[in-house]
Each structure stands twice: as structure tokens, then as C-alpha cells.
Amino acid sequence: MKKLFAGMLLFLAASLHSQNNFWPVDSLLVQYNKPETAGVSVLVVKDGKVVYNKQAGYANIEKKQPVTPQTVFCLASVSKQFTASCIVLLEQKHKLSFKDQLSKYFPEYSKKNITILDLLNHTSGIKNHEVISLIKGKEKLNYTNKEIRELLAPQELDFEPGTAFSYSNSGYWYLVRIVEKVSGESIVDFAQKNIFKPLKMKNTNYSYSFNSVKNAATGYKKENGINVICPVNSGEGSIAGGGVYGTAEDLNLWLTEMDNKKVLGEAFWNTILNQDAYEFDKENKSFYTKGLFITNYGGKKCISHGGDVEGFHNDLTYLPEAKMHVIILSNNDETKKALLFQAAANLSLGFGFKMPKAAMPAPTVKLSKDVLEKYVGIYEFEPGVAYKVTANDGFLNFTQLWDGVYLSVNASNSNTFPLDPDVVFTFNDEKNGKTQMLHLNQEGQEADFKRVDSAVMADFTSYTGRFRSELLNVEYDFFIKDGLLYYTIDKGIAQTTEIVDENLISIKEGKITYQRNADGVANEFILNHPRAKNFKFERIN
Known part of the structure; x- marks a missing residue:
């Protein structure tokens, strides 16, 4: 009896210790349990057991629907690992090769040495189609496949394939199309049959239409202290860098499979995790491989990928040496997922955690x-x-x-x-x-x-003028209003600029570097965005 009682005490102590490891994330989730606050779901697994699984806030504020374990989230770029997995499955069936040229499936790339592996690892040099559209002043959510292909076809590569890393949703748009061309099925059906159904991920799949997804959370952002619904990509071009919707409990099944490799097999996971990874940060020994980042967290190997679009912020992290994984899904645009991860993981990993002085934005008031x-x-x-x-x-x-x-x-x-x-x-x-x-x-x-009454204003005259890109068929006009430098795209809405130095300014679409003649007049500029570079604009006035 004494031994049984002692064992009971040890069990209770271990249980209490486990619960105490999660006080930081409990403290953060409390802040979501407020009226009209969009929510979050956090799930933690340690040594094969779910040790934390809680939700807070609303999945739909208007309908007063709380986030539950059954809530389905837009996963955004978390989807990339599933698209990459479809490619790996086809490679294992000898339907394609990672060495296949993109031109085999898209002839317009016949003069560009891009392989499927380059697409998988973001080393293709292909510009991001969403950024091209942004620079053209035609930012949108719903693209057709034809529109995406026409945006990308005339563009030069940002670098020689295989020589650099540049995260690109466009590369994954091509991968989705390759899956569909090679398999003869939509990626919706192929992934369902070969990944989600075998793993019993009953509430996860690709979808071309947000409105058709059952139990889907609505994404929210704050504008002037008021909740605003964030639209989600829909239509045939929406399955590119994203496109998957799922629950935390389904994603637990996915990461559990990554750990035990019982369904898809050792060979599959060896190909995903260990073969042909690209080292994009040599100093920190950080790699990207087939829809996953491989880095380290506190000296421990860390396999992860986030997913961020307006209104949704997600993160899947697997720490194989610690036998631990953490899933964070949120439909709240103000969610700080890195902080949530630290709060959920650090104490279990033996690290310290200090709660920041302001973990969530301060409450706002609307003044008259x-x-x-x-x-x-x-x-x-x-x-x-x-x-x-x-x-x-x-x-x-x-x-x-x-x-x-x-x-x-x-x-x-x-x-x-x-x-x-x-x-x-x-x-x-x-x-x-x-x-x-x-x-x-x-x-x-x-x-x-x-x-x-008045202040000395900087002189921005040397940045003004009208400039045009023939390749993009778009015109930028820079002008001074009320002493400040503004610009329009094709005579659209005036937007502000940030002066960095004499020849460099920052705008929403990227960084502009002016090229000046001997008299200091800017005859042209180059517009660079991290995901689409080297757009040349020439003065036209």
C-alpha cells in the first residue's frame, strides 16, 4: 500500500510538473478570451503524447462561434510541405524526377535551366507572381492559372538556378500544376487519396474555395480598433504557395507520421528531410528542403514551416531530438506566433521563459x-x-x-x-x-x-518625375504634396514614401535605387523587392 501511495505521489508530481510547464502559454491565451477577439489553437506533443491542447477566442466573431478542436484554419504556406510531398510520392512511383527540367512541362522555360528540385527548394530564381502584380499596381487575391502564367512568362530570372535562395510562391504554383499534369488528377484528389486519407486527416485538404470549407475560421485584422474580416484567396490560382485547410489535431497526425514514419515510410521521409536540402544560411547552418525549414532552436534540431496571410498566422514545429512538436493556428492578425511557440515549448525543453511586458497590443480607444x-x-x-x-x-x-x-x-x-x-x-x-x-x-x-507654426521641410525635388517600365507596362509618378514625397501607380491612389538616402527610397512595392546623370538628374531607377528583383523604369518627362 505504501509503494502504491508513493507511486501515486510520483504520478501527481509528474502531472503537476507537466502542467506547470505551460503556464506561459496559458497566460497568453487568456488574452484571447475577450469579447470580439479572434482566436488561436495550440497543441503540444511530447514523447508521443498530447500534453497541451487548448483553444481561445472566436473562430467567427459575428456568429459568436469559439475556436474548438474541430475549427479548420487556412494554413497558408504550411501547405507547401504537402505540395512537396505530392511531388515526392510521384518521384517514388517513377512518374517524374527531381532532375526534370521545368521546360518539360512549361516550354516557355526552354532556355532556363530550372529543375523540379529548384522549385522545391526555392532556388529557381523565378519571381513571385504576387509581387509582380503588386508592382504593376494590380494587387489581387483571385488569380486564374492563365493570369499567373502570363505574368511570369516574360520575366527574367532573379539569379542563375541553384545558386541562391529566394522564397517564391510561384515555384510552388508550378509544382501544383506538375502534380496535376503527371498524375492526371487535381491536387485536391491526389493529396486526399495519397496523404490525407491514409493518415486519417479527416478535416484537412486542399480547396479552391474558402466558402466551401466546413467549420472554417474567419480571418480578422484590426483597423482603427475595429475587427475587419480578411478575404482569402479563392479560384483556380489560389492553390500555389498555400491552398490547404486543416485542424490542429489533423496536423498532429501529420507530425506524428513525420516522427514515426509508419504510413508513408522511411524512404519517403528520408527523401523529404535528408536529401538535396539547400543551405541558405551557412553561418547558422540553416537549410530548406521540400517545403520545410531545417534550423536549430536552442541547439536542438528544428524542422518547421510557418504560414502567414492577412488574418491567419500558423506554425508547425517538430523537434526530433526532444521528441516534441508544437502546432499553432490563429485567425487573429495580431497573433505573435513566435512568442506563443516560446511560451509553449521553452519550459519543456529546459529553457527559461520571461513574459514580455506587453505580449499583446495594448487596448485601444476611439477618440472623438x-x-x-x-x-x-x-x-x-x-x-x-x-x-x-x-x-x-x-x-x-x-x-x-x-x-x-x-x-x-x-x-x-x-x-x-x-x-x-x-x-x-x-x-x-x-x-x-x-x-x-x-x-x-x-x-x-x-x-x-x-x-x-511651421518647420523646415526636406527638399525632395530630386526624386520627382514620371517613370515607366516597358516590360511591366506601368507608370510611376513621384511628386511633392504638402512638402512630402508621394507617388502614384498608373494615376491611382497617392501613397507615401520613405527616404533612405540620396539615391534610395522605400515604397510599399520595394526599394527604389535612382541612377543619376552628371547633373544629378535621375534618368532611371531600379525597383527591387526581396521576391522579385531588377525592374527597370526610365524617365518619361
């Missing part, structure tokens, strides 16, 4: 137009360093007059506007209905900006 109006004006720290403050619908815009950077900030109370926990604007010293002082606290460094 009359209250905001007393803050409007120009505040100067010293000549050449000033903020222009303007009011919008319930929030303030802070424009840095020395470089044109434009910040939209909500209030946390009647006079405080936190950009984030480390950057806080506070208004003080009200006289005659106008505040006279703007206080800035940036990571503990403080500065006071005094209200002035």
Missing part, C-alpha cells in the same frame, strides 16, 4: 474628432527634425518631416498613442485648446517636441 483636433499641428525637436500630426477617423497620423515616414497610431487613453510597447507618443501642456508638447519615448530614450 474634437479631442483629436487639439493634437493636430507641427511639433519640432530641433530644426529639420519635426512631426506633422493630422487626425483621421478616430486615430492620429504622425508624419516624420525629415524623411516622409508616415505612422498611423490609435490611442490607448485620452492623450497617449502607442505605436508599439517600445514607441509611445504622449501629448501634454494644453493651452487654448491645443497641446503644446509632444513627448516621445522610444525604448527608454525620451525627447520633447514643441508645437511650432
Whole structure:
């Protein structure tokens, strides 16, 4: 009896220890259990057992539907490992080879030495079609396959295939099409038959239509403190870098298979995880292989992939040496998934965890137009360093007059506007209905900006002009308005710029490098985005 009682105590102690390992993630999930807050699902497995499986917040705020274990999330780029797996299965059946040229399936690439392996490992040099569309000023969610192919066909590669790494959804669009060409089936049917059904992942599959997915969470972002529904890619071009919808419990089955290799087999997983990985970061010994990153976390081997689109943020992480995996799925655009992972994993791994001072954004309040109006004006720290403050619908815009950077900030109370926990604007010293002082606290460094009638503005004339790309058939117009540099794309909506230095500016579409003649006039510029490079624009006025 004494031995039995002692064993019971040991069991209870172990159980209590296991629960205590997850107090950090419990503390974070509490913040999702608030009215009108989109949610999250966190699942942790250690030594083959589910040791944590909790959900918080709403899957659908309007319908008051909470996140549950059955909630299906848009997985975004987590999907890539399933697309890569389809390719590996076809390779094992000798239906294709990783050495096959892309031109075998798409003749327009006959002069470009791109292999299927390059597509799998993001070493093809192919530009991202979504970025090309963004640069053309025609950003959209729903592409047809024809549109994607026409966007990509005339583009030069960003680098010689196999020589560099550049993450590309376009490469995975080609892989999906290759799966369908070679198998004679849609990837929806092929993956269901060869992956999801054998693994009993009953609530996971590719889908061309978000509206057809049962129990699907709705993605949300905040705009001026109000929840806004985020649209999801649909249509035939939507299965490219993403396209899979699934639950945390189904993804647990997938990572369990990655660990025990009982269904798809040792050969399959050896090909996925160990063959032909590309080392994209030699200093940190980080690799990419067939839809998965292989890095290290606290000195332990880490196999992972995230998935991020507006309104959805997901992460699958497998730590083979620790016999542990962590799944995080969220339909809340403000979710900090890296922090959630640390909170869920660190104590079980023997690492420490310190809760940040502000794990979630501070609550915001919407101020009246009359209250905001007393803050409007120009505040100067010293000549050449000033903020222009303007009011919008319930929030303030802070424009840095020395470089044109434009910040939209909500209030946390009647006079405080936190950009984030480390950057806080506070208004003080009200006289005659106008505040006279703007206080800035940036990571503990403080500065006071005094209200002035006017401030010295930077001269942005050398950046102005109309420029055109013949390849993209698009025109950019840079001009000065209210002392700041703006631009339009094909005479569309005016957007702000950020001046980096004399020849470099930053815009939403990427970085612009001006090429100037002997007189300092910019005759052309090169626009580079991390996922689509070297677009040349020439002056036309």
C-alpha cells in the first residue's frame, strides 16, 4: 500500500510538473478570451503524447462561434510541405524526377535551366507572381492559372538556378500544376487519396474555395480598433504557395507520421528531410528542403514551416531530438506566433521563459474628432527634425518631416498613442485648446517636441518625375504634396514614401535605387523587392 501511495505521489508530481510547464502559454491565451477577439489553437506533443491542447477566442466573431478542436484554419504556406510531398510520392512511383527540367512541362522555360528540385527548394530564381502584380499596381487575391502564367512568362530570372535562395510562391504554383499534369488528377484528389486519407486527416485538404470549407475560421485584422474580416484567396490560382485547410489535431497526425514514419515510410521521409536540402544560411547552418525549414532552436534540431496571410498566422514545429512538436493556428492578425511557440515549448525543453511586458497590443480607444483636433499641428525637436500630426477617423497620423515616414497610431487613453510597447507618443501642456508638447519615448530614450507654426521641410525635388517600365507596362509618378514625397501607380491612389538616402527610397512595392546623370538628374531607377528583383523604369518627362 505504501509503494502504491508513493507511486501515486510520483504520478501527481509528474502531472503537476507537466502542467506547470505551460503556464506561459496559458497566460497568453487568456488574452484571447475577450469579447470580439479572434482566436488561436495550440497543441503540444511530447514523447508521443498530447500534453497541451487548448483553444481561445472566436473562430467567427459575428456568429459568436469559439475556436474548438474541430475549427479548420487556412494554413497558408504550411501547405507547401504537402505540395512537396505530392511531388515526392510521384518521384517514388517513377512518374517524374527531381532532375526534370521545368521546360518539360512549361516550354516557355526552354532556355532556363530550372529543375523540379529548384522549385522545391526555392532556388529557381523565378519571381513571385504576387509581387509582380503588386508592382504593376494590380494587387489581387483571385488569380486564374492563365493570369499567373502570363505574368511570369516574360520575366527574367532573379539569379542563375541553384545558386541562391529566394522564397517564391510561384515555384510552388508550378509544382501544383506538375502534380496535376503527371498524375492526371487535381491536387485536391491526389493529396486526399495519397496523404490525407491514409493518415486519417479527416478535416484537412486542399480547396479552391474558402466558402466551401466546413467549420472554417474567419480571418480578422484590426483597423482603427475595429475587427475587419480578411478575404482569402479563392479560384483556380489560389492553390500555389498555400491552398490547404486543416485542424490542429489533423496536423498532429501529420507530425506524428513525420516522427514515426509508419504510413508513408522511411524512404519517403528520408527523401523529404535528408536529401538535396539547400543551405541558405551557412553561418547558422540553416537549410530548406521540400517545403520545410531545417534550423536549430536552442541547439536542438528544428524542422518547421510557418504560414502567414492577412488574418491567419500558423506554425508547425517538430523537434526530433526532444521528441516534441508544437502546432499553432490563429485567425487573429495580431497573433505573435513566435512568442506563443516560446511560451509553449521553452519550459519543456529546459529553457527559461520571461513574459514580455506587453505580449499583446495594448487596448485601444476611439477618440472623438474634437479631442483629436487639439493634437493636430507641427511639433519640432530641433530644426529639420519635426512631426506633422493630422487626425483621421478616430486615430492620429504622425508624419516624420525629415524623411516622409508616415505612422498611423490609435490611442490607448485620452492623450497617449502607442505605436508599439517600445514607441509611445504622449501629448501634454494644453493651452487654448491645443497641446503644446509632444513627448516621445522610444525604448527608454525620451525627447520633447514643441508645437511650432511651421518647420523646415526636406527638399525632395530630386526624386520627382514620371517613370515607366516597358516590360511591366506601368507608370510611376513621384511628386511633392504638402512638402512630402508621394507617388502614384498608373494615376491611382497617392501613397507615401520613405527616404533612405540620396539615391534610395522605400515604397510599399520595394526599394527604389535612382541612377543619376552628371547633373544629378535621375534618368532611371531600379525597383527591387526581396521576391522579385531588377525592374527597370526610365524617365518619361
